[in-house]
Amino acid sequence: MGKQHQRIVVKVGTSSLIYPNGQVNLRTIDRLAYTLATLNHQGYEMVLVSSGAIGVSLASLGLTKRSAEIAQQQALAAIGQTELMRIYSQRFLDYQTKVGQILLTRDVLDYPVSRQHILNTIETLLGDAVVPIINENDPVSVDELDHHTTFSDNDELSAQVATKIKADLLIVLSDIDAFYDRDPHKFTDAHPIRHVSEMTPELEQAASGSSTQFGTGGMVTKLRAAATIMQANQHMVLCNGRDPKIIFQILDGNEEVGTRFGK
Numbered sequence: 001m002g003k004q005h006q007r008i009v010v011k012v013g014t015s016s017l018i019y020p021n022g023q024v025n026l027r028t029i030d031r032l033a034y035t036l037a038t039l040n041h042q043g044y045e046m047v048l049v050s051s052g053a054i055g056v057s058l059a060s061l062g063l064t065k066r067s068a069e070i071a072q073q074q075a076l077a078a079i080g081q082t083e084l085m086r087i088y089s090q091r092f093l094d095y096q097t098k099v100g101q102i103l104l105t106r107d108v109l110d111y112p113v114s115r116q117h118i119l120n121t122i123e124t125l126l127g128d129a130v131v132p133i134i135n136e137n138d139p140v141s142v143d144e145l146d147h148h149t150t151f152s153d154n155d156e157l158s159a160q161v162a163t164k165i166k167a168d169l170l171i172v173l174s175d176i177d178a179f180y181d182r183d184p185h186k187f188t189d190a191h192p193i194r195h196v197s198e199m200t201p202e203l204e205q206a207a208s209g210s211s212t213q214f215g216t217g218g219m220v221t222k223l224r225a226a227a228t229i230m231q232a233n234q235h236m237v238l239c240n241g242r243d244p245k246i247i248f249q250i251l252d253g254n255e256e257v258g259t260r261f262g263k
């Protein structure tokens with residue numbers, strides 16, 4: 001790895017952005033902004049796929065649990081997305097970097113015309129050294145019989161974006177150090193796997209769902225994202241988002257950090 005990676009997509013999950021007590025983790029968000037802005041100044045093209053709209057909304061409303069009702073969740077996302085972007089644009093501006101918001105549904109990337117418009121927008125933002133911040137457009141994402149607009153998860157969304165914009169690397173920041181041979185939150189003897197060069201049924205069996213309060217997809221969706229990336233002959237690193245400065249180590253070629261997916 002190293003400097004040949006010029007276009008980087010970073011995905012950050014809710015469990016990195018929200019403390020277990022429900023408060024917004026401003027420390028991580030600040031370090032994320034610092035890291036991406038620094039790399040942007042060094043000439044990397046940085047794209048951020050950020051979850052957290054619902055988590056930030058729950059925090060601002062003083063709630064601890066998301067409602068099971070779809071319309072309620074969509075309303076929460078509508079409230080939280082503006083707050084999330086307010087925090088990001090403020091922090092990135094502290095580091096002299098502008099951000100632009102892009103909200104996507106699956107159909108937008110599936111249809112060639114809308115896909116091309118989105119790609120043009122992202123290219124233009126990157127050309128102007130602006131960091132696109134992408135999330136699913138939750139208030140309009142629904143799965144009905146003949147109308148599939150949802151990504152299963154932001155892990156999937158980040159992999160779709162990374163393949164469409166031909167990113168050199170997708171970095172998935174989670175609340176866990178690496179992909180393990182089984183869920184380390186359930187098994188204390190789990191071992192980290194440092195490099196995955198091909199998907200196997202054993203690896204798929206090792207991945208289970210989220211065991212945190214606010215995360216959604218767990219390792220299952222991260223492994224699916226990795227499969228999408230590897231099919232496109234691209235690369236992905238899964239690592240701990242506690243301190244996003246870990247991204248510097250990854251780009252410096254430190255192979256002891258997280259799990260690398262790809263040849």
Ligand SMILES: Nc1ncnc2c1ncn2[C@@H]1O[C@H](COP(=O)(O)OP(=O)(O)O)[C@@H](O)[C@H]1O
Pocket residue numbers: 012013014015016173174175176178179180181182183184185206207208209210211212214215216217218219220
């Ligand atoms: N094989 C595995 N290796 C690592 N983590 C796993 C594994 N299987 C399940 N997990 C769980 O996946 C969680 C991360 O997913 P999730 O909570 O959805 O986070 P995020 O908000 O970052 O998307 C971990 O905290 C862990 O409990």
Ligand SMILES: N[C@@H](CCC(=O)OP(=O)(O)O)C(=O)O
Pocket residue numbers: 012013014015050051052053054055077135136138153154155214215216217218
């Ligand atoms: N679009 C949702 C995120 C859904 C999601 O994929 O969350 P996560 O598993 O934390 O990456 C939100 O912003 O709350």
